[in-house]
Amino acid sequence: MDNVHTPRDWNADLTSSLEHKCDKDVLLKFLGSPLHGAPVRLNEAAVVCIDAEWWMREPKPTTELGVAEMMSTGLFPDVHAANILAGIRVAHARTIAHAHLRNNFPGAGDPENFHFGTSKFVTEEELKQVLIDTFVRERPSDRAGNLQPIILVGHVVENEFDHMQSAFGVDLRSYGTIVKVIYTQVMAHEAGIKGPKGPNISLRDLLAYFNIAIPDMHTAGNDAAGTLIAAILLALKDTLYPGTVGKPPVMVQELTVQNVVNGLGAMGKALPAPSWGMEVFCTRCDRDNHVRANCFAKVQCDVCRGSGVKRLYNASRTHVTARYLYQYQDLPPRDFESNGWMM
Template sequence: FLADKSETAIIRHLLGHRIPGAPALLDSAIINCIDCESWEVSIAGRFLTEVGLVTFDSRDLQGLSSPGAYAENIFKQAYFYHCRLTKNAHMQNLRYCRGDPERNRFGCTRFVSEQELSQVLNSAFSWPIDVHKPKLGFCPVIFLGHAIHNDLRMLHESVDLSNEAMENVVATIDTQHLARAAGLDQQISLLNLVTCHEFAFRDAHTACNDAAYTLFCGIMTALARELAPLNNGSPNTAQDVVDTMEAYSKVNSRPTFGRRDYCTKCNSLAHQRRYCRVRVECSKC
């Protein structure tokens, strides 16, 4: 059904602006917005270091009377997860794609093994339509990203995603395509897209930050016409809403997987690098 539908039409359908004749199954769709970061300086290839996952169930939007100014009410239905791959967590980009994973702004960071990361992502793509009626199968999934081919490549190279889980993906949406349909640049950067929506692109190249900004921009772009009067009548700015979401997501998105504490300096499981007082000497240096 979605094969001949535009990406803008698909995401608008999930946000309450229905496509005529859409199957009822699409009313149970999940949006998974993902960003991946990797260590960019190795001649041996890229090493996946982080995955940011922002996800929400479109059924949770059905009770909303309004998206809210700058889509705040929609954003509050999302859950934000920042996964750092423990074995590669010490690898930080200081030159290319410079970022600091310890400056995550959304949700809570968890250190995970490769197996745990696979379990988290396979679960995210395998949401039961009804946990009490397993025969109904799984929710259709919309995969959202910015320049999404890069993230898909990193996931397939580094994460053991099951074929069964990925078969639930019924559409991919790229915010570059949404922006182009809205009359913006052909291959707009996430920085420029964020700037168009008038909020700050803070602590970029940290996976969950970029995933959050991608979701915000995707929804703001798709609902620009409907949001305009709400935005104009609001005392808040887009930046106010993003700031609110930073705090809200840390309380509302509590992961049950992974490990909160891991030191990328001394490998301790009792503290994080910022609190490390251990003297470490590197034989290679």
């Protein structure tokens, strides 16, 4: 099973003890507040958020994975929880085989624009291993081989579970390390925060409630960061903004939370990139010495050029043959012949 330890009962009683604890209280345990009745082992847990993105057309191949982790725990929060948010670390992986596939639904972000660090390009096998390594970690100095417990944060986590199972054959729950799943959607509902069109709220609208705007949402790394930021602010809302009715104030002690988030992004850009994958890859010409924005290579897609479809013919010099989109679906009907355009 991909060199993964067999799940042990070591985390089972921890899972059981957290089953009926509310999401907010469990998260507050890592934000400077006690959680009565929780085993001491909870102190060893990692707080992790994942987000996967895939092309929305069949066969819905995985294009990205974002992983955010809260590194600073047990701190009493300062203004806007800046000291805690500054400890978030975010990784962004793009699959080499599918990085050229771009969604175009309203609000879709640009995967070229990861705002909290350096994107890395990986093979599908490497992405699978990144995923496994995120949830299967040996406890330091544990000769029994027990694994570190994981608190998983997500906005709608079931989507990630189902996709990872179908795309990679990875059942994240089977490793026995996830001892609690925290849902920002549920936390928002319990806090009385509703979406503009109903009781459920999107991640973008939830961040806007806290006066935060993150560009290029629906990009995996940005969504993972945004989800963990939202979870922390939801848990600490009453502590950070006591007596506030409705939206929190934009500025507290001459500091905006947007500035805090911008600082987190700048810090992520300055830190070393993850050791896995490659940092430079062009999704236009498949070379590994530059990125798409800096590509001036002469390329041609033979399929698009010979398709008999005017718009595909005109786009045939924007990508190599291996990157044409219609390998996943039927080509449109021809609208010209070799002797000229059909009128």
